[in-house]
Amino acid sequence: IAQALVRAKTRGVQVRLALDRENLDDPVMAKWAGSVQDADISVSWQETDAFLHSKFVIVDRRVVWMGSWNATINDTYRNNNNLLRITVPEIVANYEAEFAQMATGDFGSKKSAQTPSPLVQLSSGQIENYFSPQDGVREQIVKRITQAKQSVAFLAFSFTSDEIGDAMIARQAAGVAVRGVFERRNAEGTGSEYARLRKGNVDVLIDGNCYTMHHKVIIIDQRFVITGSYNFTGRAEDINDENLVIIDSPEIAALYMEEFERVYQKAQNPQACG
Known part of the structure; x- marks a missing residue:
């Protein structure tokens, strides 16, 4: 991907990046970041205590790629991830506005709440689009x-939000079928909602991927899909740069439910590691 960016720059394409300075701690990432800068590609660095956790790419002001996927070997070949290609002009414009703030060095709490179109009506359904920490994402999820009314299914790399956990427990108590899969290394970590949800009779499992279950997805009533870079945590809500969409589409929800059932089944029968 770094090489593709350099080739695009050579073709005369305007290429700009926003990256988190913490990535330079990894020698491989530092190597590719250096190659990009050597090609005179503009890089805006996040250097605050917040973490630039958003992952999105805007192409020709017409297309945005977004989701949980990092541009790494592990996230491409080993970890569970999801990625959406969105061509809705208003949503693309939202991501352009978000990137424009980062390009001038405004990250985290320095950003303003200026998402142009947080709700876009389509011919069938709608898309909501929010960014952290400025848009109050957790409130929209809750x-x-x-x-x-019928079901909640989720895949969570990191889930420590009591507010989101409480909402799921309440729906389970009201007769809604709530199921979920937690990433293994975070399921029983500090503040994890895993034990609370189990106590609340929610059907939750620990994932069976030998590597990392990196999804951050909630599917509601097999109609609404919530996805993006946003982990269900306090840092994602209040500190980090994050992005999220809520899509009203039974067709897209069906695709995400296929992935949920695949991950859920693997969690019931974990693959041997070692």
Whole structure:
């Protein structure tokens, strides 16, 4: 990908990046970041205590790629991830506005709440689009869970939000079928909601991928899909740079449910590691 960016620059394409300075701690990432800068590609560095956790690419002001996927070997070949290609002009414009702030050095709490189109109506359904820490993402997630009538299914790399956990427990108590899979290394970590959800009779499992279950997804009533870079944590809500969409589409929800069932089944029968 770094080489593709350099080739695009050579073709005369305007290429700009926003990266987190912490990535330079990894020698491989530092190597590719250096090659990009050597090609005179503009890089805006996040250097605060916040973490630039958003992962998105805007192409020709027409397309945005977003999701949980990092541009790494592990996330491409080993870890569970999801990625969406969105061509809705208003959503692309939202991501352009978000990147424009980062390009001038405004990250985390320095950003303003200026998402141009947080709700876009489509011919069938709608898309909501939010960014952290400025847009109050957690409130939107909790609202959607609270409105669930039949089912909630989630895949969580990191889940420590009591507010989101409480909403799921309440829906389970109300007769909504709530199921979920936690990433193994975080399931029983400090502040994890895993034990609370189990105590609340929510059907939760620990993932069976030998590497990392990196999804951050909630599917509601097999109709709404919540996905993005946003982990269900306090840092994602209040500190980090994050992005998230809520899509009203049974067709897209069906694709995500296929992935959920695949990960859920593997969690029931973990593959041998070692």
